[in-house]
Amino acid sequence: MLDLKWIREHPDALDSALAKRGAPPLSAEILDLDRRHRELTQALQTDQAARNETAKAIGQAKARGENADDRIAAMGDLKQRIQAAEEGERALAAELQELLAGIPNLPADDVPVGPDESANVELRTVGEKPAFDFAPKEHYELGEALGLMDFEAASRMSGARFVVLRGALARLERALANFMLDLHTGEFGYQETQPPTLVRDHALFGTGQLPKFADQQFVTGDGLTLIPTAEVPLTNMVREQILAEDDLPRRYTALTPCYRSEAGAAGRDTRGMLRQHQFYKVELVSITAPEQSAAEHERMLGCAEAVLKRLGIPYRVVVLSTGDMGFGATKTYDIEAWLPGQNAYREISSCSNCGDFQARRMNARYRPATGKGTRYLHSLNGSGLAVGRTLIAVLENYQQADGSIRIPEALHSYTGGMTHIPAP
Incomplete structure (x- = not known):
């Protein structure tokens, strides 16, 4: 399996190596999946942090005897968003993993180039x-x-x-x-x-x-x-x-x-x-x-x-x-x-x-x-x-x-x- 970090830094080198093997370019598809996965992961982390803060605020409000209905409603919305984001993150991670798993190893520089x-x-x-x-x-x-x-x-x-x-x-x-x-x-x-x-x-x-x-x-x-x-x-x-x-x-x-x-x-x-x-x-x-x-x-x-x-x-x-x-x-x-x-x-x-x-x-x-x-x-x-x-x-x-x-x-x-x- 290839290093995803290397692919991010050398997309053209990946496509050039795949072309030597007679395979189509894949860097654009990989980088798009990777970007979407990272963006969704970041959004998920933000929502999880907000959930934790909201849960803390709800506890504090109840301790003071205050009404926490608005915060409880917000917590419900956050839980739904987090559940959907977790499912989406898993699906994107699996899709990215499957794509990376199907990429052949890259040929060494001294390997002769040819179709067969x-x-x-x-x-x-x-x-x-x-x-x-x-x-x-x-x-x-x-x-x-x-x-x-x-x-x-x-x-x-x-x-x-x-x-x-x-x-x-x-x-x-x-x-x-x-x-x-x-x-x-x-x-x-x-x-x-x-x-x-x-x-x-x-x-x-x-x-x-x-x-x-x-x-x-x-x-x-x-x-x-x-x-x-x-x-x-x-x-x-x-x-x-x-x-x-x-x-x-x-x-x-x-x-x-x-x-x-x-x-x-x-x-x-x-x-x-x-x-x-x-x-x-x-x-x-x-x-x-x-x-x-x-x-x-x-x-x-x-x-x-x-x-x-x-x-x-x-x-x-x-x-x-x-x-x-x-x-x-x-x-x-x-x-x-x-x-x-x-x-x-x-x-x-x-x-x-x-x-x-x-x-x-x-x-x-x-x-x-x-x-x-x-x-x-x-x-x-x-x-x-x-x-x-x-x-x-x-x-x-x-x-x-x-x-x-x-x-x-x-x-x-x-x-x-x-x-x-x-x-x-």
């Missing part, structure tokens, strides 16, 4: 693409041929966009997740966390999934929602907290299932595991002071890249344009793994700096080591990595002509010494 992914900028490519003397297959062709990736069984029980993994593929996915967790906790200093995967609406609001993306959530019947990403519970760990500056940065990682309705994804990646309603992801979240967040963003990106480097998966890093960036981000890097079966790079991680946008929605602050008062924290999140998509990348990059799959050396200790999945 066509304006994303490639920063670097890493690793050599594998050369095959045969036509490489897509992951679902390989998995189904192995008899270890079953979309039909999943469909019978759950419908489209689910999969059943069995045997060596199930173990390989588990090995990938454990490898990622060990890397991020053992070498990069993230604290392994096992958070709830059901959360209340205020947690989703805090990280920006609500109200804008309500149609993308799986909601239970008792007011809880399945998490779309562990970013939600991990970031909300500091909700309504005031941390000491010396306690920063905080770094959390978690392996959780994630649930997304994929609303708006009809017809996209309908075959295979790329776009599932349920998938596992190792999430990275950092909580920092404002001065640390830019450097922390680069560090987080490097931690996510390290997974692919250790696995020997070619990839590229792009910075997202203003039109492709997520609602809560001020800057986002995407890591895209090379998939030979598709002959394309596909996203496997997004690493975003959200600045103080989420902290304002969660009222998450810290107390600087020097000076008075508190400041809003900065929050960052990234995939380290999406486990299912990493499995896809391993299958496609390590496939052999006979349909067998070599297993990257970094995973051998996690697969009980299994070095390959034999051909069907």
Whole structure:
């Protein structure tokens, strides 16, 4: 959420930033609502003060034995005005809050401006693409041929966009997740966390999934929602907290299932595991002071890249344009793994700096080591990595002509010494 005081002082800057995101200007509407709300609040305070004075005068008049009918009548008028003003103030405050809650974060100055992914900028490519003397297959062709990736069984029980993994593929996915967790906790200093995967609406609001993306959530019947990403519970760990500056940065990682309705994804990646309603992801979240967040963003990106480097998966890093960036981000890097079966790079991680946008929605602050008062924290999140998509990348990059799959050396200790999945 944006700072209303900043909007009052920089209305043109707000509209300019929204234009970069392809959104209409909002400063005039916000300032009008804000003005009306403040005027009504001031009038309400004046009437409340008059009510208190009138009540005092009525008491004094009665103590002297004087007639207080005029003052009592005036008190009745004041009570009616105050009641109406209180209702109007609440309505304007809710309208202003709703408007502010729907404004996306403002892009950083160095984010490329553009309408969509066509304006994303490639920063670097890493690793050599594998050369095959045969036509490489897509992951679902390989998995189904192995008899270890079953979309039909999943469909019978759950419908489209689910999969059943069995045997060596199930173990390989588990090995990938454990490898990622060990890397991020053992070498990069993230604290392994096992958070709830059901959360209340205020947690989703805090990280920006609500109200804008309500149609993308799986909601239970008792007011809880399945998490779309562990970013939600991990970031909300500091909700309504005031941390000491010396306690920063905080770094959390978690392996959780994630649930997304994929609303708006009809017809996209309908075959295979790329776009599932349920998938596992190792999430990275950092909580920092404002001065640390830019450097922390680069560090987080490097931690996510390290997974692919250790696995020997070619990839590229792009910075997202203003039109492709997520609602809560001020800057986002995407890591895209090379998939030979598709002959394309596909996203496997997004690493975003959200600045103080989420902290304002969660009222998450810290107390600087020097000076008075508190400041809003900065929050960052990234995939380290999406486990299912990493499995896809391993299958496609390590496939052999006979349909067998070599297993990257970094995973051998996690697969009980299994070095390959034999051909069907």
